Amino acid sequence: MWFPGWRLRRPDAPPGEPCQVVGDGVVLAANSPAAAAGVAVGMQRRQAETLCPAVVTLAADPGAEAAAFEAVAAAVEDLVPRVEVVAPGLLFVPVAGAVGYYGGEGPLVARVAAAVEAAGGPGARLGLADGPFAARLAAESATAGLVIVPDTRAFLAGLEVAVLNREEMAATLRWLGISTLGALAALPREAVASRFGSAGLEAHRLASGEDREAQPRPLPEDLVVEERFDPPLDDLEQAAFATRALAHRLIQGLGPWGGAPHRVVVEAESASGLVRSRTWRSADPFGEAEVAERVRWQLRAWVESGGVPGGLAVLRLAPADRSDRGRQLHLGDDAASELEAARALARAQALVGPEAVLAARPQGGRHPGERVLWHRWGDPAPAPERDPRAPWPGHLPGPSPALVPPEPRLLEVEWDEGLPERVRLGSRWEPVLAWAGPWRHTGRWWMGEGAADRYQVVTSVGAFLFEVRDGACYLVAVYD
Numbered sequence: 001m002w003f004p005g006w007r008l009r010r011p012d013a014p015p016g017e018p019c020q021v022v023g024d025g026v027v028l029a030a031n032s033p034a035a036a037a038g039v040a041v042g043m044q045r046r047q048a049e050t051l052c053p054a055v056v057t058l059a060a061d062p063g064a065e066a067a068a069f070e071a072v073a074a075a076v077e078d079l080v081p082r083v084e085v086v087a088p089g090l091l092f093v094p095v096a097g098a099v100g101y102y103g104g105e106g107p108l109v110a111r112v113a114a115a116v117e118a119a120g121g122p123g124a125r126l127g128l129a130d131g132p133f134a135a136r137l138a139a140e141s142a143t144a145g146l147v148i149v150p151d152t153r154a155f156l157a158g159l160e161v162a163v164l165n166r167e168e169m170a171a172t173l174r175w176l177g178i179s180t181l182g183a184l185a186a187l188p189r190e191a192v193a194s195r196f197g198s199a200g201l202e203a204h205r206l207a208s209g210e211d212r213e214a215q216p217r218p219l220p221e222d223l224v225v226e227e228r229f230d231p232p233l234d235d236l237e238q239a240a241f242a243t244r245a246l247a248h249r250l251i252q253g254l255g256p257w258g259g260a261p262h263r264v265v266v267e268a269e270s271a272s273g274l275v276r277s278r279t280w281r282s283a284d285p286f287g288e289a290e291v292a293e294r295v296r297w298q299l300r301a302w303v304e305s306g307g308v309p310g311g312l313a314v315l316r317l318a319p320a321d322r323s324d325r326g327r328q329l330h331l332g333d334d335a336a337s338e339l340e341a342a343r344a345l346a347r348a349q350a351l352v353g354p355e356a357v358l359a360a361r362p363q364g365g366r367h368p369g370e371r372v373l374w375h376r377w378g379d380p381a382p383a384p385e386r387d388p389r390a391p392w393p394g395h396l397p398g399p400s401p402a403l404v405p406p407e408p409r410l411l412e413v414e415w416d417e418g419l420p421e422r423v424r425l426g427s428r429w430e431p432v433l434a435w436a437g438p439w440r441h442t443g444r445w446w447m448g449e450g451a452a453d454r455y456q457v458v459t460s461v462g463a464f465l466f467e468v469r470d471g472a473c474y475l476v477a478v479y480d
Helices: 032-036 045-051 062-079 096-102 105-118 132-141 152-157 167-175 181-186 189-207 236-257 288-304 335-352
Strands: 019-023 026-030 056-059 084-087 090-092 125-128 145-148 225-233 260-270 275-281 312-323 358-362 372-376 413-416 419-425 428-431 434-441 452-459 462-469 472-479
Touching: 019 032, 019 045, 026 045, 062 084, 062 090, 062 105, 062 288, 090 132, 096 105, 105 125, 105 145, 125 132, 132 145, 132 152, 152 181, 167 189, 181 189, 225 236, 236 260, 236 288, 236 312, 260 288, 275 288, 288 312, 419 452
Parallel strands: 019 056, 084 275, 125 145
Antiparallel strands: 019 026, 084 090, 225 312, 260 275, 260 312, 358 372, 413 419, 419 428, 434 452, 452 462, 462 472
């Protein structure tokens, strides 16, 4: 079941106007007026706004989207158990047993469609095929209602290789004259695996109508992880912190077996004894960050729908549909060091709190303090407030400073005919060995900021960036 415009089903989306949803600078969804102007999913935000200057841009909010989608998932689950949520707006349902129970595919689809519409989710497209890959493509090909695929391999044969979502592989296949999945499936599997590796092997299986195969060796069943809370948690921030630790335990437990789950069953038990369960699915094996993210979304959906009365007493995660194929490391990868670093950061976060362990990503700006965007380690990195690829005329030349104090500090500088001569560091005066500047910095006059002159100076004990404004000198940054 697929809802093409689910990301745009939000109260702040203006009806009848061009509108797009953007995440990490990329268009994730666009309504019909925006699409008519040339806006397409996957396009860069700047390109989309150039094509359609009147488009209204909304920031993606996966948590809110998951919370809104919970009612639809619950309505389907009332009819068919084991609903697998891939993302808000897309879910898979195994219907082999349900078709017999409800008397055929037609009655089942009619019941599901009616339940979804009653839950506030009209506009669903349904695809029925062997395996999630073909079912998703069938749903995308449905203009409305249901598309039933009687022969999965024949259905896939006429589709473009672009549906594999591997641009580099698709480009190479086209160059070789292989433009459809049918032509790809006709190639010897060994030859495709030799040319493209594990990615080519998976692509050939999908093109042949085969979804993920059975596990080559059994994995242990006692890998469920859970956490009990006394007193029960009623704060989403506390619950989000607990999900990271639980996701770490889940993935770590699978590590010795070289396995990773394609599905994770999230189970929450409230203080009143109510147990809620939901399955999240991914085409690729889940990692620790992906598991924590999905669990946070699901908890938010349950809390906002009143589904955890009295607070969260038990949170349980169970891996399902596991794969022990592992992953091919790059030559320079050091998995052991990455794991040790993650453990150390998780322990530090537990000791000093989640707000005290931060990660950084670059963003645009003219001032050194503006060019870094901080966020909590383990959380998804937010989109930069300013484009780091923009030219930013007037910014300081490199190298960038290593330390930027939160607020500029007073600095004593001795001048000789307008040139910096000495700098006072603590109780000592250090002679300036070299200097550069001044660079004129025009402040934000509309906010009452004045202009300042910036200088870079080098002394025997270090290099510094300071600025002169209102007759005083202020330390702005320190170079390593």
